Structure formats: structure tokens, C-alpha cells
Amino acid sequence: MTVSEQRLSEALDTLKGSGVRITPQRHAVLEYLIQSMSHPTADDIYKALESKFPNMSVATVYNNLRVFKEIGLVRELTYGDSSSRFDCNTSEHYHAICSECGKIVDFHYPILDEVESLAEQVTGFDVSHHRMEVYGVCEDCKQQQH
CATH class of the missing domain: 3.30.1490.190 (Ferric-uptake regulator, C-terminal dimerisarion domain)
Incomplete structure (x- = not known):
């Protein structure tokens, strides 16, 4: 099992433990975040996944990110006026x-x-x-x- 597969498995366990239902879109957003080291915006995530999930909206991505943030799986990074970016590395750095x-x-x-x-x-x-x-x-x- 690779490091990102391990992190995804742990994150999914955290979601389950929080009582959050794991939808295919939620799984895909989480997997993308864990595999991406680029600190993507919600729009970046949406664009990367829209071909796989044509019915998914940017609002769905934002809602999932909010859930992940509340559970402590991601951190929202805000720098100046630019869009928020999301970081799956929640350790101190x-x-x-x-x-x-x-x-x-x-x-x-x-x-x-x-x-x-x-x-x-x-x-x-x-x-x-x-x-x-x-x-x-x-x-x-x-x-x-x-």
C-alpha cells in the first residue's frame, strides 16, 4: 500500500467515524486532495473531476471541502485576495x-x-x-x- 493509499484509507475511516456518508464524489474529492501536493482551489478540484462526474457542481466540491474541514481532514489556506486553497497535510508546517x-x-x-x-x-x-x-x-x- 502506497503512502497516499494509506492516507486515503485513514481519511475514509475518519469520515466513517464521524458519521459522514461516503459518496463517490466525496471519495473522489478526498482522493484528489491526498494525491495532489499542489494545494488546489475548489475550482481546480472541480475541473480535475468534472469529466468523471459530469453532474457534480462547484458547490458540491465546496460542500465536501467544508465537511472535510469541519472534521479536520483538510486545512483552508487563504492568502490575500486569491481563492482559498486546500491542504490535506494537517500536520504543523x-x-x-x-x-x-x-x-x-x-x-x-x-x-x-x-x-x-x-x-x-x-x-x-x-x-x-x-x-x-x-x-x-x-x-x-x-x-x-x-
């Missing part, structure tokens, strides 16, 4: 974002976890989470520029 093409790549830097405890000490807040993204130009765009 950060994002590097290409300012040319918008590509998003995951990375983890454990030392940054200390930022939350420092922020609590300095401000007195009960810090629940933090997010960080770095911006630059990805390898593909750098090569196109040369």
Missing part, C-alpha cells in the same frame, strides 16, 4: 509561495514552534496557533526567466 506562478510548497521548521510560547510570555495571550509563509520565485519560474 509552513508554506513557501512562488510570487510568479502561485505554486505552494510545504516545509517544516520545528524551532519556530517556540514562537508561540515566547508570544504567550511576552503578551500574556493564550496562543492557539500561528502561521507563516515565505515568498519567492520557484525553480520552474527561475528557469523560465533565464
